[in-house]
Amino acid sequence: MSDIQSGSEQTRARLIEAAREVFAQYGFQGATVREICRRAGANVAAVNYHFGSKDGLLAEALNFSGLKTLQTNNLSADPCPEKRLRLFLKDFMLMLLDENSASRQCRIMARELADPTPALDKIVSEAIAPLHEFLGRLVCEIVGDKMSAAQQLRCVFSILGQCSFYYHTEPVLQRLHPELRYDADEIGAIAAHIAEFSLAAMNQLTRRDA
Amino acid sequence: MSDIQSGSEQTRARLIEAAREVFAQYGFQGATVREICRRAGANVAAVNYHFGSKDGLLAEALNFSGLKTLQTNNLSADPCPEKRLRLFLKDFMLMLLDENSASRQCRIMARELADPTPALDKIVSEAIAPLHEFLGRLVCEIVGDKMSAAQQLRCVFSILGQCSFYYHTEPVLQRLHPELRYDADEIGAIAAHIAEFSLAAMNQLTRRDA
DNA sequence: CAACATATCAAACGCTTGTTTGAAAGTAAA
DNA sequence: TTTACTTTCAAACAAGCGTTTGATATGTTG
Numbered sequence: 001m002s003d004i005q006s007g008s009e010q011t012r013a014r015l016i017e018a019a020r021e022v023f024a025q026y027g028f029q030g031a032t033v034r035e036i037c038r039r040a041g042a043n044v045a046a047v048n049y050h051f052g053s054k055d056g057l058l059a060e061a062l063n064f065s066g067l068k069t070l071q072t073n074n075l076s077a078d079p080c081p082e083k084r085l086r087l088f089l090k091d092f093m094l095m096l097l098d099e100n101s102a103s104r105q106c107r108i109m110a111r112e113l114a115d116p117t118p119a120l121d122k123i124v125s126e127a128i129a130p131l132h133e134f135l136g137r138l139v140c141e142i143v144g145d146k147m148s149a150a151q152q153l154r155c156v157f158s159i160l161g162q163c164s165f166y167y168h169t170e171p172v173l174q175r176l177h178p179e180l181r182y183d184a185d186e187i188g189a190i191a192a193h194i195a196e197f198s199l200a201a202m203n204q205l206t207r208r209d210a
Numbered sequence: 211m212s213d214i215q216s217g218s219e220q221t222r223a224r225l226i227e228a229a230r231e232v233f234a235q236y237g238f239q240g241a242t243v244r245e246i247c248r249r250a251g252a253n254v255a256a257v258n259y260h261f262g263s264k265d266g267l268l269a270e271a272l273n274f275s276g277l278k279t280l281q282t283n284n285l286s287a288d289p290c291p292e293k294r295l296r297l298f299l300k301d302f303m304l305m306l307l308d309e310n311s312a313s314r315q316c317r318i319m320a321r322e323l324a325d326p327t328p329a330l331d332k333i334v335s336e337a338i339a340p341l342h343e344f345l346g347r348l349v350c351e352i353v354g355d356k357m358s359a360a361q362q363l364r365c366v367f368s369i370l371g372q373c374s375f376y377y378h379t380e381p382v383l384q385r386l387h388p389e390l391r392y393d394a395d396e397i398g399a400i401a402a403h404i405a406e407f408s409l410a411a412m413n414q415l416t417r418r419d420a
Numbered sequence: 421c422a423a424c425a426t427a428t429c430a431a432a433c434g435c436t437t438g439t440t441t442g443a444a445a446g447t448a449a450a
Numbered sequence: 451t452t453t454a455c456t457t458t459c460a461a462a463c464a465a466g467c468g469t470t471t472g473a474t475a476t477g478t479t480g
Contacts, residue, residue: 161371165375172330255429
């Protein structure tokens with residue numbers, strides 16, 4: 001074992017990195033092992049040698065650490081739940097929409113939602129369920145006991161729905177509004193809108209129900 | 211030509227109907243010509259004989275009449291824009307989520323959004339663009355001139371995002387909330403929530419900005 | 421009936437997919 | 451160097467895909 005581990009670990013790492021790119025771009029079904037290996041500069045057989053199968057590679061390519069740290073950091077960021085929601089949405093939308101950054105994990109996840117793969121169970125239990133719970137607690141702090149649990153759940157769905165919309169319908173939005181670019185400013189503006197829209201809704205709804 | 215057109219038109223019609231089912235269920239890429247022909251009780255070659263290609267079949271399988279009539283009916287349903295939004299959301303969510311009914315056109319559309327096919331241009335120009343304009347006018351009636359055009363557009367996105375969420379993440383929601391069923395009651399409750407959530411948000415936001 | 425165009429069919433074509441194979445190259449310890 | 455093990459590679463494999471083909475019915479027209 002030399003300082004860098006014998007080239008084998010290098011190939012493994014390059015495969016995982018290439019897989020994240022390709023899975024994020026084409027989805028699991030659309031991505032091909034050959035394209036992944038081409039980008040990694042590896043032989044076609046490398047995927048099956050190192051990961052057993054295309055499924056195994058996907059499982060290793062998934063990495064929810066970014067999403068987790070985002071949530072834990074948020075918890076201690078500010079005592080005010082409204083401010084924390086604004087902060088979370090900004091970070092989350094950057095992770096979801098920014099082309100750079102190591103945000104591709106979120107994009108892989110988002111792609112899986114449409115047509116499930118064997119990895120969806122892992123994605124749901126390790127990433128999506130905690131995310132829903134996190135937002136559920138945040139909403140609960142904001143609306144308090146002025147809403148039923150069912151209503152709070154629907155508020156979480158309303159927030160997440162607004163977020164995922166910009167990701168899922170990107171090809172459509174590009175056609176309808178060609179001037180639209182997901183740069184940092186635009187993403188910030190989108191996140192701010194979702195925050196204000198959702199906070200206004202929850203604020204108003206709790207007033208009425210009270 | 212007999213009373214029913216010689217069996218050829220029958221096969222054509224059965225293929226289109228089967229294609230709508232399969233495209234809606236698996237998406238364009240995931241759907242196979244063989245499965246479509248199997249459900250239609252036709253030979254594999256029938257698709258290329260009648261439609262030239264799988265792409266051609268998709269083009270014929272698309273049908274936006276339901277979405278269009280929904281919009282035109284809505285325009286003359288009620289003078290109050292808030293009531294029209296509630297009504298539209300109820301009909302739209304039924305079209306999107308109800309397993310029965312000829313609602314599959316919407317599902318095919320929604321599937322295409324994730325990964326574009328050659329048919330996406332047609333879908334955007336003939337269905338999605340009019341839908342966005344329709345909702346844009348409705349939002350404009352509700353918020354009047356108390357919002358900028360950019361803000362109004364984002365409100366349209368917020369509404370559509372909430373709607374498409376329930377469709378796109380259905381496999382996930384089924385895992386997180388196994389008791390969830392998209393029956394008529396549940397769909398109605400979802401639509402009502404989206405309407406009240408969005409109306410509350412727009413109401414509150416226009417107050418602040420005034 | 422004969423002639424013709426249309427519609428269906430089993431079979432195959434060419435291609436791409438994920439995966440496997442067996443040999444070659446590289447690496448580490450005896 | 452020899453031995454044993456790991457890693458890479460070109461090539462092939464089996465399966466699935468959309469599509470094409472040529473024959474065979476089917477129905478219509480002279």
